[in-house]
Amino acid sequence: MENLDLPPKIVTSAKRAGLKTLASVLCLSKPDLERATNLNSHEVSILVQAVSEAAYQTPIITVLDIKHGKCHTSMIVQKLSLGCPRLDAFLHGGILSQGITEIAGESASGKTQICIQLCLTVQCPKALGGLDGGAVYICTEDAFPSKRLHQMIQMFNEKIGSEMASKLKLGDHIYVEHISEMDQLWHCITQRIPILLTRGLVKLVVIDSLAAIFRCEYDSHEIAQRAKHIQSVGAKLNWLSSQYDVPVVCVNQVTANMKRSSNPFEPSVVPALGLTWATFVKVRLMISRTNYRLNVDSQGSEECRPGLNPTESVVRSMEVVFSPHLPKDKCYFIVEQSGVIGLA
Template structure:
């Protein structure tokens, strides 16, 4: 399909087009999936005009109307699967981590969330026949946990696994890391990620994975007490929808890690619960609960999925990366 310029849309003049582009709405698809209020604020126009622009963008990009199930089924074939590097884990996820979906990993400290994120950042760069997506990765690091040394170890582990020499420096060149200093900065970084993904769209390594590690750390630290809860949840909701939009526009995997809290009043069952309440629970497409086991083993439990049954997989976190136990 030929690319449509913003100026070609109804109700969009050169000045409005420039304002939209400055606000990060660089493609017709990005406008088509935004809300009138969002667009009105960004381009300094009325909400009714913004609604007309969005309608024109939806017609132009051919999205937002009703479709029959068989058409949706055909489009689902475009969804990519990113290998975790572990057979049991992949099988539990129906072949790997889905693109165009948010996969949330939660668990206590040391349960392996950041290790899985590092491994996915390496695997996404592999060719499709080796379970990768032949793309680059964006990492929004909120807890200063990204370690290039760990990437080096994992790439060296891949060289052993596949019996071919991989250059870890090449892998590091395709990992784009940004440190988020507070929750507002974290939300803004998704817009910066959109710009970067647009730049790399037609390169040999387009962005096929975005990782937020961790999603809730800043929100948890800044919004203290029940009085700020509604505000926090609203911002968290906006942030998650921005990430979902990123996944849809660039056919990328969205992986977020989440912290947990203990429920001391829970007499039965597991007292650990993920942070973020129902907002995170409803917005995440897949929820994975990671917990420690003996030695280097970790248990990964699929808690929620729209199309897969609840299941558990055991993985090993080794120096060379994630492996089957």
């Protein structure tokens, strides 16, 4: 307080009122400050202004500063690549490293495929769109698809080359947890995962899926408790993400959209867990299978056409439902042996 550039009368009154620290001033409302210091409202405004400026340590950065690399890297939100340039372009670089990204969709839409791919890309160096660390994969529905993981690792290794592949050892840095109850999930995100995050072993947390826990375990009379648990988990996951600067990806199931009966333009399904959960999600992506399949002719040109030919890949859509940095937009992708691939 002593170092503030304030008129002596204000400094003396603040001291007399016992306001010795910046926090003690900022914790009081202006009327309370007037009562405590006997200063008038104009003098209190000068005091609050000076204290606020002194307390605000974080320098303001502009977009131009970021572009020119003039700010500290910790101020830039990193992105985690999806491992496909087209999908990365659609997401303006990839999954945000701060906050919860939700991937919602019907069964077999490709949610798990995207998550497995993220577990591989996260291990790549930052220059290649990764975050230089492993992943925790929490399974709540089926057993972890290890066979599929190994198939994707094989193909991914071919893409990055044998030298990088032997350096990264992709299969060794994915920590899988099978969880079926809220208590286990809570223990995992409050006790076990922070240990891995603190040691820097993990740079991505995946929960596949949250809905499975909250949809099965609770009876109808436990709605309030369920909402409380969803809030606790959402807040804890957001805290983990911001504390350790890692992306948290949550898979969500979908539920029938009741509004559709009155408005046929409404989507037929919406992500499960309602508004209680949605408030904790930063980016919501909805994926679904379309009725189209990708046909590649003998010259290699691609065409999406309606049909059920099992030798052609199902065209799937990825839609941004809400996001602080992305427009509401849609792109298309397929799932191949090598993983998830965006379409032009």
